[in-house]
Amino acid sequence: MKVTLLIPAPLRGCSGGSRQVVVDGATLGGALDDLAQQMPVLERRLRDERGRLRPHVLVFVDGVMVRGASGLDTPVRDGTEVFIAPAVSGGADRCRRPSRHQSGRSAAAGDPDRIRTDDLHLDRVAC
Amino acid sequence: MAEAILLIGTRKGLVIARSDGGRRAWSVEPIQFVNKEIYALAVDRRRDPPRFFAGVGTGHFGSYLVHSDDLGRTWTEPDRAALTFPEGTETALVRVWQVQPAGDDQPDVVYAGVEPHALFRSDDGGVSFSIVDGLWNHPHRSKWMPGGGGACLHTVLIHPEDAQRVMVAMSAAGIYRSADGGSTWEPANKGIQAYWLPEDQRFPEFGQCVHKVARHPSRPERLFAQNHFGVYRSDNGGDSWDAIESGLPSNFGFPMVVHPHKPETIFTFPLRADEERMPPDGKCRVYRSDDAGATWTALSTGLPQGPYLAAVLRDAMCTDGADQAGFYFGSRLGEVYGSLDDGDSWSAVATHLPDVLAVRAAVLA
Numbered sequence: 001m002k003v004t005l006l007i008p009a010p011l012r013g014c015s016g017g018s019r020q021v022v023v024d025g026a027t028l029g030g031a032l033d034d035l036a037q038q039m040p041v042l043e044r045r046l047r048d049e050r051g052r053l054r055p056h057v058l059v060f061v062d063g064v065m066v067r068g069a070s071g072l073d074t075p076v077r078d079g080t081e082v083f084i085a086p087a088v089s090g091g092a093d094r095c096r097r098p099s100r101h102q103s104g105r106s107a108a109a110g111d112p113d114r115i116r117t118d119d120l121h122l123d124r125v126a127c
Numbered sequence: 128m129a130e131a132i133l134l135i136g137t138r139k140g141l142v143i144a145r146s147d148g149g150r151r152a153w154s155v156e157p158i159q160f161v162n163k164e165i166y167a168l169a170v171d172r173r174r175d176p177p178r179f180f181a182g183v184g185t186g187h188f189g190s191y192l193v194h195s196d197d198l199g200r201t202w203t204e205p206d207r208a209a210l211t212f213p214e215g216t217e218t219a220l221v222r223v224w225q226v227q228p229a230g231d232d233q234p235d236v237v238y239a240g241v242e243p244h245a246l247f248r249s250d251d252g253g254v255s256f257s258i259v260d261g262l263w264n265h266p267h268r269s270k271w272m273p274g275g276g277g278a279c280l281h282t283v284l285i286h287p288e289d290a291q292r293v294m295v296a297m298s299a300a301g302i303y304r305s306a307d308g309g310s311t312w313e314p315a316n317k318g319i320q321a322y323w324l325p326e327d328q329r330f331p332e333f334g335q336c337v338h339k340v341a342r343h344p345s346r347p348e349r350l351f352a353q354n355h356f357g358v359y360r361s362d363n364g365g366d367s368w369d370a371i372e373s374g375l376p377s378n379f380g381f382p383m384v385v386h387p388h389k390p391e392t393i394f395t396f397p398l399r400a401d402e403e404r405m406p407p408d409g410k411c412r413v414y415r416s417d418d419a420g421a422t423w424t425a426l427s428t429g430l431p432q433g434p435y436l437a438a439v440l441r442d443a444m445c446t447d448g449a450d451q452a453g454f455y456f457g458s459r460l461g462e463v464y465g466s467l468d469d470g471d472s473w474s475a476v477a478t479h480l481p482d483v484l485a486v487r488a489a490v491l492a
Contacts, residue, residue, distance in 0.1 A: 048219035
């Protein structure tokens with residue numbers, strides 16, 4: 001599946017300046033595995049050495065925010081867009097994992113780790 | 128013509144100041160690594176040109192180590208992360224706290240101390256590192272506590288005459304040393320108080336909150352330590368420690384720097400603690416001892432004379448090691464001062480920076 005990663009400004013130094021990077025994968029995790037082959041520095045800005053999404057990086061798959069270990073299993077399809085943003089919680093001196101209050105107000109039905117874009121104050125997303 | 132370079136790590140990026148060998152006037156360059164914290168800096172003088180290291184931290188995207196082989200004009204981050212916890216540790220790097228090149232007899236060995244408490248070693252000049260298993264697997268590790276700055280391994284000292292002897296200092300785990308290149312480690316905190324513990328438990332085997340340890344290479348068995356409450360000296364390689372804080376306005380502080388040519392001369396910057404973490408009496412003063420801690424002299428000529436409420440952190444004081452040694456410190460007010468007369472007088476190198484976390488300097492022929 002061809003998936004388009006939308007790269008936020010603070011990470012474009014790791015993507016050669018590109019706003020978008022196209023990768024292959026059947027899941028979000030698989031897409032990031034492919035990114036690790038293409039642009040390893042960019043990939044590890046998103047996941048730590050355990051393969052986990054960094055807690056202060058927001059990732060939306062087709063507009064739905066994914067979090068936690070299960071988030072990497074999220075299926076993707078041809079044409080899926082993955083929106084990436086630094087969380088507002090991440091700039092503090094001693095970072096803590098963003099609370100639900102900080103990262104979104106309600107969960108998508110049936111999955112507490114999935115939050116809809118509409119639930120967020122995206123105008124607050126900055127770095 | 129000689130060139131002097133001062134690397135200034137701040138909470139918002141890296142600033143480089145350059146001068147000629149006279150070090151009277153400095154040119155401060157535009158900030159690099161904007162909005163990223165720089166806690167660790169190092170200059171590896173064993174290479175020509177020297178290799179610079181910077182530990183870069185972001186609030187969102189992790190921490191990483193970069194190096195420069197063109198005196199800080201461009202930086203390289205390897206495709207494979209230089210510092211990464213291995214599989215099986217179930218641990219991720221939080222922050223790079225220290226980079227320490229080994230001695231001339233190990234020209235490609237570089238050590239790195241990180242958070243959470245761990246030591247890494249590179250055998251390729253600092254491009255790739257491996258965790259030092261002996262310390263990571265130490266039976267005490269599960270009992271080590273973080274200090275206020277985190278669970279940091281912030282100091283690495285390699286014995287100048289025996290590279291197998293390595294000492295590390297960690298907040299708030301204490302000082303540990305190895306005599307076999309890192310395979311096995313023992314705590315070395317005898318005589319150092321942990322003031323915050325119940326009175327009958329204040330001399331534990333480990334758990335002290337050491338802030339910095341330094342030594343002079345010509346006298347490697349003598350060590351100086353600035354602790355979270357307590358300034359100490361060991362004359363036996365860390366077998367035992369004695370307080371040398373009499374004459375200081377406070378026994379709390381972060382840095383400890385040894386004069387590169389005078390083994391008895393040391394520098395620190397006391398703070399009133401624990402509640403304030405500010406200079407005693409609101410005065411910006413470096414303290415120097417010329418007799419290995421027996422007596423201390425306050426140094427303030429050229430420093431701000433009004434109320435001064437900023438701290439100087441553990442790696443924010445250094446020497447350039449030149450024949451006429453330069454000394455530098457930066458404060459959390461974003462000011463950096465330098466001295467060419469062993470601290471008797473100071474002048475500003477850079478001001479109005481973000482708060483300073485680390486400084487390192489070198490004078491190149």
